[in-house]
Amino acid sequence: MKISKKEMRLMVEILYSILFAIIYIPLIYKNRIALLNDPSDFTGLIIEIIVASIIYYTVSYIIIESICRKNIINDERDSLIKLKVYKWGYIIFEVFLIGLISFTIWANKKPAFSIGIEDLIFYILVSVVMITFIKSSIQLFLYRTS
Numbered sequence: 426m427k428i429s430k431k432e433m434r435l436m437v438e439i440l441y442s443i444l445f446a447i448i449y450i451p452l453i454y455k456n457r458i459a460l461l462n463d464p465s466d467f468t469g470l471i472i473e474i475i476v477a478s479i480i481y482y483t484v485s486y487i488i489i490e491s492i493c494r495k496n497i498i499n500d501e502r503d504s505l506i507k508l509k510v511y512k513w514g515y516i517i518f519e520v521f522l523i524g525l526i527s528f529t530i531w532a533n534k535k536p537a538f539s540i541g542i543e544d545l546i547f548y549i550l551v552s553v554v555m556i557t558f559i560k561s562s563i564q565l566f567l568y569r570t571s
Contacts, residue, residue, distance in 0.1 A: 432568055432569065434489060439565065454471060517559060
């Protein structure tokens with residue numbers, strides 16, 4: 426079974442989402458309260474994430490380009506898949522935000538479950554990572570099945 430260049434790029438995105446969730450989400454969760462107290466503590470972590478992302482994608486795409494020398498041809502199927510995937514990503518993000526807002530309103534009515542702004546920022550970051558993973562997985566599935 427031959428894997429196309431587009432599918433390799435999607436696998437790179439999926440792998441990055443998994444690696445980001447494994448490496449950086451625990452660090453951010455552990456230090457989420459310090460985010461609001463002293464944002465300068467997170468400057469180093471943010472720079473590290475940006476540099477690691479640039480290096481990861483640069484090396485990955487160089488490897489993909491060296492393996493697959495063919496150009497990517499975009500046709501109507503690609504446009505339809507992208508539209509469908511972005512629609513699903515948008516719907517998933519809306520559902521998550523509605524759920525998060527509902528839970529926040531419910532939790533703030535009960536003093537034992539109060540949620541701070543640092544928790545909201547963390548949950549939104551986790552949702553973006555999950556949505557990226559889900560979108561890339563759906564797009565890879567649609568490319569493989571169509």
